[in-house]
Amino acid sequence: MKHAFLDEYSGLRSPIHQLDPRAKLVGFAALIVVCVTTPPNLYAAFAVYLGLELALLWLSRLPLRHVARRMLIVLPFILVVAAFLPFFSRGGGSYNLGPVRVSGHGLLVLWNVAAKSTVSVLAVILLSSTTPFPDLLRGMERLRVPRLLVALLSFTYRYIFVLVDEMQRMRRARDSRAWRGKWLWQSKVVGHMVAALFLRSYERGERVYAAMLARGYGGGMHTLYLYEPGIMEVGFASLVMLVPLAARIIL
Amino acid sequence: MHHRPAVEIKGLHYAYPDGTVALRGVDLLVEEGEAVGIVGPNGAGKSTLLLHLNGILAGRGEVRIFGLPVEKANLREIRRRVGLVFQDPDDQLFSPTVFDDVAFGPLNMGLSREEVAEAVSCALELVGLEGLEKRSAYHLSYGQKKRAAIATVLSMNPDLLVLDEPSSNLDPRARREFSELLQRTRITKILVTHDLPFVFENCERVVVMDGGRIVADGDVFSILSNEELLKKHGLELPYGFYPMHREMDGHRVEEDRG
Numbered sequence: 001m002k003h004a005f006l007d008e009y010s011g012l013r014s015p016i017h018q019l020d021p022r023a024k025l026v027g028f029a030a031l032i033v034v035c036v037t038t039p040p041n042l043y044a045a046f047a048v049y050l051g052l053e054l055a056l057l058w059l060s061r062l063p064l065r066h067v068a069r070r071m072l073i074v075l076p077f078i079l080v081v082a083a084f085l086p087f088f089s090r091g092g093g094s095y096n097l098g099p100v101r102v103s104g105h106g107l108l109v110l111w112n113v114a115a116k117s118t119v120s121v122l123a124v125i126l127l128s129s130t131t132p133f134p135d136l137l138r139g140m141e142r143l144r145v146p147r148l149l150v151a152l153l154s155f156t157y158r159y160i161f162v163l164v165d166e167m168q169r170m171r172r173a174r175d176s177r178a179w180r181g182k183w184l185w186q187s188k189v190v191g192h193m194v195a196a197l198f199l200r201s202y203e204r205g206e207r208v209y210a211a212m213l214a215r216g217y218g219g220g221m222h223t224l225y226l227y228e229p230g231i232m233e234v235g236f237a238s239l240v241m242l243v244p245l246a247a248r249i250i251l
Numbered sequence: 252m253h254h255r256p257a258v259e260i261k262g263l264h265y266a267y268p269d270g271t272v273a274l275r276g277v278d279l280l281v282e283e284g285e286a287v288g289i290v291g292p293n294g295a296g297k298s299t300l301l302l303h304l305n306g307i308l309a310g311r312g313e314v315r316i317f318g319l320p321v322e323k324a325n326l327r328e329i330r331r332r333v334g335l336v337f338q339d340p341d342d343q344l345f346s347p348t349v350f351d352d353v354a355f356g357p358l359n360m361g362l363s364r365e366e367v368a369e370a371v372s373c374a375l376e377l378v379g380l381e382g383l384e385k386r387s388a389y390h391l392s393y394g395q396k397k398r399a400a401i402a403t404v405l406s407m408n409p410d411l412l413v414l415d416e417p418s419s420n421l422d423p424r425a426r427r428e429f430s431e432l433l434q435r436t437r438i439t440k441i442l443v444t445h446d447l448p449f450v451f452e453n454c455e456r457v458v459v460m461d462g463g464r465i466v467a468d469g470d471v472f473s474i475l476s477n478e479e480l481l482k483k484h485g486l487e488l489p490y491g492f493y494p495m496h497r498e499m500d501g502h503r504v505e506e507d508r509g
């Protein structure tokens with residue numbers, strides 16, 4: 001079965017794609033932190049963050065459709081929740097919108113959530129669409145992200161679709177035996193399937209560990225790192241860190 | 252051909268932690284340069300035996316690999332010299348890319364960056380997967396996965412290649428390619444399988460296991476033509492398949508009917 005790549009378009013060539021993943025990790029992480037901690041009424045600062053991201057998007061030559069599609073997967077969840085806030089929260093003065101009253105405080109919260117999540121999600125999309133996931137993992141390793149966490153992400157990336165396939169096969173096997181049933185024992189069958197999946201994953205874990213031992217694994221993960229940070233990396237990281245910081249402080 | 256032992260096993264017993272007795276006294280001697288097939292029904296203890304060859308499991312009895320006893324002090328050396336390929340390539344290929352998987356062993360051996368890159372490209376060339384370094388194993392075909400799995404141990408330059416069920420789930424073409432790959436790999440080999448024709452193509456000697464013991468051991472022709480023995484231990488040749496004598500250089504010749 002075919003599944004979408006997590007890091008689709010990460011194989012393109014562009015100035016952003018070619019950067020050392022560490023520079024991108026540090027830069028985008030800084031951008032997100034600065035953005036999230038910006039008071040919501042500094043509207044101009046958010047404009048700078050978004051402008052910076054759009055410039056990077058243009059440099060990266062990513063298809064806009066792809067980025068829009070990714071944004072549409074994540075944003076609605078956040079916005080649907082936030083959209084109710086102006087109607088329910090109180091304080092900060094209120095406005096009459098036809099028959100309903102919205103609170104000024106609630107509107108500011110909505111703006112806050114919408115602006116910050118747009119900037120952050122776009123940053124993550126830019127990062128993951130310009131860096132192959134394995135390189136991202138290696139970058140994290142070199143930045144001393146805890147090895148356990150990196151290994152966990154690495155195994156997730158490798159096995160998530162193997163698991164999805166396994167689940168789909170089990171569902172097919174179940175459905176081809178004309179499984180219908182009432183929800184009471186539906187839930188029982190689903191429970192069994194989850195248990196079976198858990199057991200299979202556990203056993204796979206043991207076999208993978210044996211395969212690692214067989215090749216001389218002794219507790220440390222070693223990987224080859226093929227990037228050499230240079231002037232481009234320093235330039236990128238300082239740009240993406242300093243511009244938002246400056247915007248936040250000056251504006 | 253050398254006549255030094257690659258594998259010496261004496262009186263090996265093993266029971267899993269849950270109490271299942273898997274090996275009940277196994278004695279086996281494999282000489283350097285041999286290609287040995289281990290056959291037997293499901294649950295005979297074949298996979299369990301393989302896991303003793305590089306110290307992943309440790310039972311009661313004696314196991315020596317190239318003269319080294321399998322014990323903690325020698326594990327590093329033994330795991331470098333024994334390339335163990337597991338049955339399911341999805342277990343063997345656990346890294347985000349094919350390159351990382353093939354580089355895993357050499358990196359654990361502490362090779363330099365250039366040596367690792369060299370070992371990886373050599374191994375991938377041997378199995379015919381050049382150019383797929385950056386792929387995720389998830390996006391390979393099953394036959395490609397099997398060959399990548401072999402590459403992950405060939406990159407460590409092993410002296411003994413041990414394969415669990417190498418031909419299972421392969422389509423005929425992938426199976427033939429895999430068989431050719433094995434014949435190109437001129438080191439000591441131990442193959443575990445139910446696929447008797449595959450054993451016939453790749454091994455000179457066959458060991459039959461059943462119930463945690465070795466019940467027969469001989470040259471491939473005499474074992475595979477002993478229908479009674481095979482039947483007794485749950486093995487069958489495919490309909491219409493007749494083993495024929497082979498010369499020592501590996502070419503098949505007609506059985507002498509004179």
Ligand SMILES: Nc1ncnc2c1ncn2[C@@H]1O[C@H](COP(=O)(O)OP(=O)(O)O)[C@@H](O)[C@H]1O
Pocket residue numbers: 267268269271272273291292293294295296297298299300
């Ligand atoms: N992890 C395990 N825990 C308990 N029993 C096991 C385990 N793996 C295998 N066994 C049992 O050990 C015996 C030998 O298994 P195995 O070596 O896998 O046989 P084979 O590879 O010849 O099919 C079987 O009875 C099997 O059920």
Ligand SMILES: [Mg+2]
Pocket residue numbers: 297298299415
């Ligand atoms: Mg087995």
